[in-house]
Amino acid sequence: MSTATTTHTPSRHPGVTISPLSTRGRTKIVATVGPACRSIEMLTKLIRAGVSVFRLNTAHGNEQQRAEILADIRKASAEIGIEVGVLVDLAGPKIRLGELHTDPTNCEPGAIYRFVRGNNPQAADELTCTYASLVSELQVGDSVMLADGTVSMVVVGKVNDEVRCRVVGGGIIRSRQGINLPGAKLSVASLTEADMANALWAAKNDIDFVSLSFVRSPVNVLLLKELLQSQGCKAWVIAKIEKPEALLHLKEIVAVADGVMVARGDLGVEIDVAEIAVAQKRIVRECQEQGKPVIVATQMLDSMHHNRRPTRAEATDVANAILDGADACMLSGETAIGEFPVEAVETMNRIAIATEPLLKEMSYKTRVAHDDVHPITAAVVRGTAVIVEQLGAKLVVVATRGGGTCRLRSKQRDFVPTIGTSDSLAVLRLLTLFWGVTPLAGAPVHDGPALRAFIDDWGRKQGLLQKGDCVVFVTGTNFYPLAQNLLVVHQVE
Known part of the structure; x- marks a missing residue:
């Protein structure tokens, strides 16, 4: 094992141990921050309950508010000694x-409404839109979905300054609600000016993950990556799949993204709701085959906005996402504005713990591509799984430079706890999104004997190790500076 002279970063929380691994599911939990969990006390409770990554939704609030939330997240993480990641959602x-001229408006089936230019509707049947080119770009026959798809219209006529739509599925609409236009050919850019400003803020504030909404092609992802990299930012880009065009280019989008989110909210409006389950499985499968982390999101425990317990269907939905192969499940309004944010996280964690053992019976064996990882590293990780099984090892410890080794290890889906160590806190926070990987700060990653002693002591304190147990270490030597080429089996003394 290398004894390079580079010094490791000391732990921000010496002497403080993380929660016992037995109390946290291997599937990671992403929780959206909002008024319901804004305080440091609530953020701490959510971390203890099982949150690994916090999501900041840029559709709400301003930069100053996000900066305050970020500072509180980092403070809560440091106080209890559990590394958490932060995802900025563009x-x-x-x-x-x-x-609306009349707010709310009840749209009766068969009624005609007119989309007009400008911002000031002059009659109850006039609708305006935040996208200035909508009137120009809609065509006869296009579908218009309002209020998360609860109200549907079809374009039946068009003149220069207005588009006439007939209500197909009636319901109530309100001002500022979302519009979905499945199948319509629009020129709107995937990265808006507001998105670019928020991405620059993320780059300046050491954010770990940045997710891009309404991805339609690999180019959208690459543009965001270039913007972040131009600022020296190494945040991972998460592509949100919520457009039919994204499904057409799924393989290519997954290939260029660092991770993917199955954003079922808008996706469920853009495609037939009957196709959502199949689309989810297809997206997750593609991410598994390419070795990319994947988050399943939207309405996972939706009823817990106002109830302490989820519906049986919601519990089953979370379980099925885990069985599909999701690396993480996301809570949105449940933690942001719900009445029971801590209970929602605890419930999702309990479902994960109850569900994950079934993965053993399923013989989860997806062949994972590793084009972006050194082939020596990939071979060592594959060998780790064999050695762990043959020796009955109690722990796998991975010393990683950029997170790639831990990402491959997480896709093996075995049930030996994996500890990720690094001398970079930024890298440790990336590991928060990887299934079954626990980031551990403060480990002397460049000193083999010291690292083994550190893990022996830590493992005993956690109740994970005792004398005679085997621990497998994956690390590297200076012989191959870009590869993790060393696999060491250590027996606890």
């Missing part, structure tokens, strides 16, 4: 209704 070109 709102994307979300098209919304303007202010």
Whole structure:
């Protein structure tokens, strides 16, 4: 094992141990921050309950508010000694209704409404939109979905300054609600000016993950990556799949993204709701085959906005996402504005713990591509799984430079706890999204004997190790500076 002279970063919380691994599911939990969990006390409770990554939704609030939330997240993480990641979710070109003439408006089936230019509707049947080119770009026959798809219209006529739509599925609409236009050919950019400003803020504030909404092609992802990299930012880009065009280019999008989110909210409006389950399985499968982390999101425990217990269907939905192969499940309004944010996280964690053992019986064996990882590293990780099984090892410890080794290890889906160590806190926070990987700060990653002693002591304190247990270490030597080429089996003394 290398004894390079580079010094390791000391732990921000010496002497403090993380929660016992037995109390946290291997599937990671992403929780959205909002008024319901804004305080440091609530953030701490959510971390203890099982949150690994916090999501900041840029559709709400401003930079100052986000900066305050970020500082509180980092403070809560440091106080209890559990590394958590932060995901900044770019709102994307979300098209919304303007202010209604009559708010709310009940749209009766068969009624005619007119989309007009400008911001000030002059009659109850006039609708305006935040996307200035909508009137120009809609065509006869296009579908228009309002209020998360609860109200549907079809374009039946068009003149220069207005588009006439007939209500197909009636319901109530309100000002500023979202508009979805499945199948319509629009020129709107995937990265808006507001998104670019928020991405620059993320780059300046050491954010770990940045997600891009309404991705339609690999180019959208690459543009965001270039913007972040131009600022020296190494945040991972998460592509949100919520457009039919994204499904057409799924393989290519997954290939260029660092991770993917199955954003079922808008996706469920853009495609037939009957196809959502199949689309989810297809997206997750593609991410597994390419070795990319994947988050399943939207309405996972939706009823817990107002109830302490989820519906049986919601519990089953979370379990099925885990069995599909999701690396993480996301809570949105449940933690942001719900009445029971801690209970929602605890419930999702309990479902994960109850579900994950079934993965053993399923013989989860997806062949994972590793084009972006050194082939020596990939071979060592594959060998780790064999050695762990033959020796009955109690722990796998991975010393990683950029997170790639831990990402491959997480895709093996075995049930030997994996500890990720690094001398970079930024890298440790990336590991928070990887299934079954626990980031551990403060480990002397460049000193083999010291690292083994550190893990022996830590493992005993956690109740994970005792004398005679085997621990497998994956690390590297200076012989191959870009590869993790060393696998060491250690027996606890």
